[in-house]
Amino acid sequence: MTVRVDAAVTAMTGPAAPPRRNGELVFDAPWQGRAFGVAVGLVQRLGLEWKAFQQHLIAEIAAHPAAPYYDCWVAALERLAIESCAATAAELETVRQAVQAQSARR
Amino acid sequence: MSAHDDDHHHPAPLSPVEVRVRALEELLTEKGLIQEGFIDAVVSAYEKDIGPMNGARVVARAWVDPAYKARLLADGTAAIAELGFGGPEGEHIVVVENTPAVHNVVVCTLCSCYPWPVLGLPPNWYKSPPYRARIVREPRVLLREMGVDLPENVEIRVWDSSAEIRYMVLPERPAGIDGKSEAELAALVTRDAMIGTARL
Numbered sequence: 482m483t484v485r486v487d488a489a490v491t492a493m494t495g496p497a498a499p500p501r502r503n504g505e506l507v508f509d510a511p512w513q514g515r516a517f518g519v520a521v522g523l524v525q526r527l528g529l530e531w532k533a534f535q536q537h538l539i540a541e542i543a544a545h546p547a548a549p550y551y552d553c554w555v556a557a558l559e560r561l562a563i564e565s566c567a568a569t570a571a572e573l574e575t576v577r578q579a580v581q582a583q584s585a586r587r
Numbered sequence: 588m589s590a591h592d593d594d595h596h597h598p599a600p601l602s603p604v605e606v607r608v609r610a611l612e613e614l615l616t617e618k619g620l621i622q623e624g625f626i627d628a629v630v631s632a633y634e635k636d637i638g639p640m641n642g643a644r645v646v647a648r649a650w651v652d653p654a655y656k657a658r659l660l661a662d663g664t665a666a667i668a669e670l671g672f673g674g675p676e677g678e679h680i681v682v683v684e685n686t687p688a689v690h691n692v693v694v695c696t697l698c699s700c701y702p703w704p705v706l707g708l709p710p711n712w713y714k715s716p717p718y719r720a721r722i723v724r725e726p727r728v729l730l731r732e733m734g735v736d737l738p739e740n741v742e743i744r745v746w747d748s749s750a751e752i753r754y755m756v757l758p759e760r761p762a763g764i765d766g767k768s769e770a771e772l773a774a775l776v777t778r779d780a781m782i783g784t785a786r787l
Binding site for chain 2: 490494508510512514515516517518519521522523526527551552555558559562567568572573576577579580581584585
């Protein structure tokens, strides 16, 4: 599967720049990589500019300066998904509850 | 393997943020907005994104365009930016040219500073203490061990990268490759050649 690398993603600077260690993108946990991938995939699939996501990310970081970077990323992604009508808040909540219930059963 | 498979081996309950990510992924996949396997492909592409290919394109351009090469050697960062590459940890890139008389090799003796916008991830050996020490102390011996046997009359210059200045080697253009396109030339350029631990 080919993935088009969007220079706008890697060129983000300032507080919105993803954490890196010696140049490498750093995902401290697998879910961070998944969240990264979902954002890139959604933007690409919807034919949006990366800016559309980045604006939400910047806003989330500004609103929650003490929150971990990828927590803000996930919140921005939820906003983008809803704003672009890819999902509704209610749908997300339903799936979250299902995932939560599944996780608790294990 | 997907994250879902992993969980069978680590059945820890998901944290709230993990639940949110999982829900996004499941919902968008169900709606056909995210393809199966796509996320793994994205992560892997971006981990290697700013990979050696960027540097290879810079080298190929310098080989075919003497004016570009002159700009590249005069101001690496600016010439590299002409091709659309740059950003954090590539703010000040100096390009050093290999010639029949001079072979350049790059190290970071302090840690592992590396021009990632053009070379991507540093290889593990680049970060290893033996490489960092020996390439300074006995570059000719170490290069020979790494497969670069330089004649005694070739001067070896070792460049120590830092947070401020990151070096990249412009390898010599191999002989007998006239008529190749710039893209074909870029495919010949290896990461190690741009560090100086290989020749083309």
